[in-house]
Structure formats: structure tokens, C-alpha cells
Amino acid sequence: MDKALNIGRTGLISAIDIGSSKVCCFVGRTGSDGRLKVLGLGHQAAKGMRAGAIVDMEAVRTSVLAAIHGAETMAGETIHEAFVNVSAGQPVSGALNVEIPVAGNEVSRLDVERVLEEGRHRTAGTDRTVLHFIPVGYRVDAQAGVRDPRGMYGETLGADIHVVTAGAGAVRNLTTCLNACQVEVSSMVVSPYAAALATLVEDEMELGATLIDMGGGTTSIAAFINGAMVYTDAIPVGGNHVTNDIALGLSTPVSQAERIKALYGTVAAGPGDDELQIDVPILGEEDSGAINQIPRSLLVGIVRPRLEETFELVRERLESHGLGAAARRIVLTGGASQLQGMKQLAEPMLDRQVRIGRPVNFAGLAQAACGPAFSVTAGLLKYAAQRHAAEPGWVNAVSSASRGMFGRFGGWLRENF
Numbered sequence: 185m186d187k188a189l190n191i192g193r194t195g196l197i198s199a200i201d202i203g204s205s206k207v208c209c210f211v212g213r214t215g216s217d218g219r220l221k222v223l224g225l226g227h228q229a230a231k232g233m234r235a236g237a238i239v240d241m242e243a244v245r246t247s248v249l250a251a252i253h254g255a256e257t258m259a260g261e262t263i264h265e266a267f268v269n270v271s272a273g274q275p276v277s278g279a280l281n282v283e284i285p286v287a288g289n290e291v292s293r294l295d296v297e298r299v300l301e302e303g304r305h306r307t308a309g310t311d312r313t314v315l316h317f318i319p320v321g322y323r324v325d326a327q328a329g330v331r332d333p334r335g336m337y338g339e340t341l342g343a344d345i346h347v348v349t350a351g352a353g354a355v356r357n358l359t360t361c362l363n364a365c366q367v368e369v370s371s372m373v374v375s376p377y378a379a380a381l382a383t384l385v386e387d388e389m390e391l392g393a394t395l396i397d398m399g400g401g402t403t404s405i406a407a408f409i410n411g412a413m414v415y416t417d418a419i420p421v422g423g424n425h426v427t428n429d430i431a432l433g434l435s436t437p438v439s440q441a442e443r444i445k446a447l448y449g450t451v452a453a454g455p456g457d458d459e460l461q462i463d464v465p466i467l468g469e470e471d472s473g474a475i476n477q478i479p480r481s482l483l484v485g486i487v488r489p490r491l492e493e494t495f496e497l498v499r500e501r502l503e504s505h506g507l508g509a510a511a512r513r514i515v516l517t518g519g520a521s522q523l524q525g526m527k528q529l530a531e532p533m534l535d536r537q538v539r540i541g542r543p544v545n546f547a548g549l550a551q552a553a554c555g556p557a558f559s560v561t562a563g564l565l566k567y568a569a570q571r572h573a574a575e576p577g578w579v580n581a582v583s584s585a586s587r588g589m590f591g592r593f594g595g596w597l598r599e600n601f
């Protein structure tokens with residue numbers, strides 16, 4: 185998935201989050217103090233997307249162009265390539281265990297590259313594209329859970345690899361769309377992984393935490409143990425479903441349902457909910473100004489079941505993958521995590537400590553762009569900066585082909601040691 189990076193000389197990095205509700209673009213650079221600085225940002229309502237996937241290429245292209253233009257104008261720079269998130273193509277996690285003989289010798293860097301290359305061969309396929317290839321641990325003979333096997337002695341070297349793949353067609357659609365905007369894709373990142381990079385602190389990743397990105401059309405999961413992402417998944421339910429439930433339940437236009445949700449929506453019933461009356465414009469009668477008055481408790485009764493269903497699905501996914509440790513702490517982010525009372529609902533349902541996450545440690549992020557809806561874009565920028573720091577030699581002049589397989593594994597190694 186990797187293309188040459190344009191950041192060698194200028195240090196400029198770009199990120200584009202194409203979501204179901206909005207397209208967002210950040211341009212940034214790592215400052216001399218080591219902090220990532222956002223120089224420009226643009227965002228635009230997403231047209232032509234459904235549940236994280238492109239359903240109208242031209243409409244998406246128009247939205248992406250507008251977001252890019254906004255970021256370019258603010259930064260005074262031109263974007264030629266960008267890191268992009270993937271929500272489409274049903275990104276799934278797979279576990280891969282590979283082993284090579286090392287004949288009693290000291291494990292060298294080359295051995296590590298060989299065992300990873302062995303894994304890489306096994307993931308080759310045509311209908312799925314590999315997005316992430318993360319060595320989560322090594323084995324030297326019977327000793328499992330080795331973080332860095334270099335310098336150890338044994339007969340065999342094994343690697344446990346977490347591979348994330350997505351449907352090749354969906355990935356190709358994304359690339360085509362960005363190319364049509366004159367932007368090369370530097371690398372693709374599964375959405376919740378990006379969101380986790382922006383919101384989780386190092387200790388959370390080390391000790392075990394699960395990020396849940398609650399977007400408009402999708403709710404996606406990334407679980408971390410010992411600093412590595414060990415599982416990712418996505419459920420095609422999001423905040424837009426809540427809005428639609430409100431529109432249907434209260435017979436009001438979707439735009440009004442969205443407004444009512446943001447202003448009065450909550451999943452935690454409170455005293456006074458029966459007394460608080462909400463004005464609801466009636467669908468088809470907006471011109472006459474006709475309204476219904478409903479108590480807030482009715483709104484809670486519409487909103488809450490959808491969120492309960494969503495957290496139930498998340499709980500099932502985590503349990504079926506045996507992610508007790510990774511779920512010890514849950515961080516909710518994404519636009520839909522802003523609904524009042526989410527922490528109170530999620531904590532007992534997931535039986536874990538829950539907090540709402542937003543981008544941390546970014547300089548230059550305007551107040552409006554440091555909310556949970558911007559976690560994925562901010563995380564993509566952080567991923568880009570980390571990749572640049574790990575592989576400063578990756579400049580424009582070096583084509584992805586000439587970098588070769590080991591060049592890419594080199595990147596993964598540096599990311600993981």
C-alpha cells in the first residue's frame with residue numbers, strides 16, 4: 185500500500201479521513217519541539233458515502249477536493265500525497281504464526297526480516313489487500329512472548345503476526361478517488377487504529393485498552409495489548425442510525441432529527457425528562473411551522489435502544505475474540521461518542537472503565553477541530569509522522585518498487601521495536 189513519501193525535504197505531511205458523514209483533511213509538520221503541528225485543515229460534509237464505503241465516486245471526489253482545498257489554503261501549501269483511512273471493504277483481523285530454522289545461531293536482524301517475509305508470502309492474495317502487518321510477538325524455540333529476538337539463541341524463530349486486510353475493490357476505489365483529486369496515497373490505515381494513535385496514551389496501549397470509534401455510519405474497534413494492535417473490527421451501525429430512528433420515531437425531517445439529537449439527545453434518563461418539552465417540526469409541514477411537543481423522556485426512549493444494541497454488538501465481538509485484557513479500559517471517540525451519557529451507558533454494558541477520547545498532543549489544532557470527530561484525521565497525521573521518523577530515507581526520489589520488500593519490513597521492525 186505504500187507509496188513514496190513527500191516529506192523528506194519539507195517535513196510536510198497530510199492526512200485525509202473520508203468518513204460517512206464528513207471528509208476531513210489535515211496538513212502538518214513536526215515542530216522543533218517534537219510536537220506535531222497542524223498547519224491547515226479543511227472539512228466538508230461527505231457526499232456519496234455509505235457505512236464508510238464509496239457509493240458515488242464523483243460525489244466523494246467533490247467532497248474530498250473541497251476538504252483538501254480548505255487545508256491547502258489555510259496552510260499555504262499544496263498536497264501531493266496523503267495518508268488515508270480505510271473503513272470500507274470489511275477490514276478484518278487475522279492471526280498468522282510463522283516459523284523459520286536458525287540452527288542454534290544467534291538471531292540476527294536478517295533472521296527477523298526472513299521470518300516476516302515468510303509471513304508476508306502467506307498473506308498474498310488477490311481479493312484482499314493487506315493494510316497492516318504487525319508482529320505482535322516472537323518465539324525462540326519454546327519461549328513465546330519475546331519482544332525483540334535479536335541476540336537470542338535457538339533452533340527456530342517464530343513470529344506471531346496480526347494481519348489486517350480489506351476488500352481489494354474497496355481499497356482500489358479509495359485510491360482511484362484520491363488519484364482523481366491529484367493526490368497519491370502514501371499509505372492506508374484502518375480507521376480505529378488511526379483514532380487510537382490520536383487518543384490513547386502510551387500506558388493505555390501498553391497495559392491494554394480498546395478504542396471504539398463511533399462514527400456516522402460505522403462503529404469500529406481497535407484493541408491494544410503490550411503496545412501493539414492485536415484486533416480490529418467494524419460494525420455497520422453509527423450515529424446516523426440514531427438520527428434516522430429519531431426522524432422516524434418523531435415524524436420529523438432528518439435535519440431536524442440531527443439538531444434535536446445534538447441539543448437534547450441523551451442515553452441517560454434523568455429527573456425532569458418528563459417535564460422538559462421539546463419542539464419537533466412535523467415532517468412535510470415545515471412551511472406552516474407546525475410542531476409537536478414531546479417530552480425528553482420520549483427522545484431518550486428512541487435513542488437509548490440503538491446505543492444499547494451497538495454496545496451489545498461491541499461486547500460480543502470483544503468476548504468472542506477473548507479480549508478481556510484489551511477491554512480492561514475502553515476509550516470512546518468519534519462524532520457519535522459525544523451524545524450525552526455515553527460513558528454512563530457503556531461502563532456497565534461493557535463492564536469496563538470508559539472515557540471519551542479526543543486528539544491529544546497536537547499543536548495548532550483549533551478548538552473546533554480537537555473534538556472526538558477529528559480523532560481519525562489527527563491519528564493519520566501522527567501515523568505519518570511516526571513513519572517519517574522511522575524511515576527518514578523514504579523521500580520522493582525512491583520509488584516503492586525500488587525500496588523492495590525488506591525496505592518495507594524495515595519500517596515495520598522500527599515501528600515495533
Ligand SMILES: Nc1ncnc2c1ncn2[C@@H]1O[C@H](COP(=O)(O)OP(=O)(O)OP(=O)(O)O)[C@@H](O)[C@H]1O
Nearest residue numbers: 203204205206399400401402423424518519520523
Ligand atoms: N454533539 C453531538 N451529539 C451527538 N452526536 C453527534 C454530535 N455531533 C456529531 N454527532 C454525530 O456523529 C456522527 C458523525 O461522526 P463522525 O464525524 O465521527 O463520522 P464519520 O467519520 O463521518 O463517519 P464514519 O466513521 O462512520 O465513516 C453523526 O452521526 C452525528 O450525528
Ligand SMILES: [Mg+2]
Nearest residue numbers: 203204399560
Ligand atoms: Mg470516522
